[in-house]
Amino acid sequence: MMDLLQSIESSGFSQWVKQSGSLWAFPGILLAHTYGMAVLVGIIAGIDLRILGLMPAVPLAPLRRLMPLVWVAFWVNAVTGTMLLAADATSKMRNLDFGIKMAFIVLAVITQRVIQKRVFGDPDLDRQPFSSNAKMLAVASLVCWLGAITAGRLLAYVGNPGGL
């Protein structure tokens, strides 16, 4: 396993990401990851807060149209995240904080699928107040994304920071 990670880390691509000094390499990939985070977490959190009762005048049903944008952002971050992981595979894979971040993201994505099915799939959406189940889901989603951001940001400080 370690050999595999080692060989990924010493590949030409990983070396370019880590050491080329090009603004397109590490800084650019991380920038795309940040924009992706802002769109992904931002829109999802907006929807969660709406479920929790903020901004009552905003109808929720039309916001479903933002979901493709959310998933584009998700895949941008999956790809850029994999690139960043490849550049620092050996230490990230041994970093507990990285595991925590991944766990939060898996939980957040599952919560999101459930919200899409239960809340957006409800034919009475926008016609009656949200059930406490829906509210629980919204809270869970907020907590998971907040956890993912926190764990992600802390990757720069805990363990063996490979970059910034």
Place this chain on the structure above:
Amino acid sequence: MIELLSNTSHVHLLLNHVPTTAFVVALALYVVALFNGNDVLKKIGLAMFFFIAAVTLATYTSGSAAEAWLRGTGPKSELPPNVISAAIHEHEDAALWATVLMELTGFFSWLGLWQWKSVRRLPAWNTPLVLVLAVLSFVTMSRAAFLGGHIHHIEIRPDVVERHKACEALLDAETKHPGSVPNAPENCPWQAAVDDVRASAEGGEAGDAGMPNMARRVGDFVIGHTWMWPTLETLHFVGLCMLFTVVLIVNLRLLGLLKIVPVPAVYQMLPIGMLGFAVNLVTGMLFFIGIPSQYNGNPVFYWKVVFILLGGLNVMYFMLVDYAWRTESGRDVSAGPKIAAASAIVIWVCVLYCGHMLPFIGNAF
């Protein structure tokens, strides 16, 4: 012109008129509006408070860059002979207080304008609160400006004036009764009084002169705790998500996406965005006060502040344009607000870009 603006000291000397002179105008406007019950004037006053608060950020940060310029970057560089370090520090602390109050004034002014449109009337507590904050801002900012004047007009600094007067008294006594004063000075140049003050400040370095000023103590608190920087960074990212999503959803609606959502509905989202901005303002200022040298003279930081100011102008435009916010479901807004909406997205993408690039193009972390 570009040459001048690239030296942040010039920028500071230019910008320092905004929180002082322009603020007096805004405050006068606001007070007159309160007496006349003139709502239009009052809205303009609130919008001015908001924008001046935005400019104050640039004024504060450029001041730190101006200090760095004065002190020089070389290991042996020192302040010009007519500048006293304590004068800079007193000005810095006064400016920090004034900036905090100014930002509060700006925040509640914005909130007032927002509520005015959403609830159709201003809540009763907003007017007195903004008035009190504005007056406090005015008083503290005047003090900061007054102390700022002491940095280059050393001849009005009380301790220098006192020494100069003492010297002149000796000279006077000597002229009237020659020989009455031992070691009487031949003349009293201002520089002698300045050197005297500087020497006594350095002599007392171990004592109170060695005590860092308030801004530095706040900064030391930020960098002195290992958990502080990561925590602030995390909050900065959470604030960024809040701000960015509101910018996206609201402006995409104004641009015609999600037309089925009425504009007054997305208007309800604005406080979340402003709260995100407030979180980032506080955390960002703490980064800045923590390690100013990372940002002074860093071109990306300079541009970040410029884009934030543009963002402030953009918000001010939207706060004063009422009709766009009344657009119902299925309707388009007119060209003006659409252009402003598109520029808002561009502006905040640029702010995020500049912030992100601080460590890579500049030297911040």
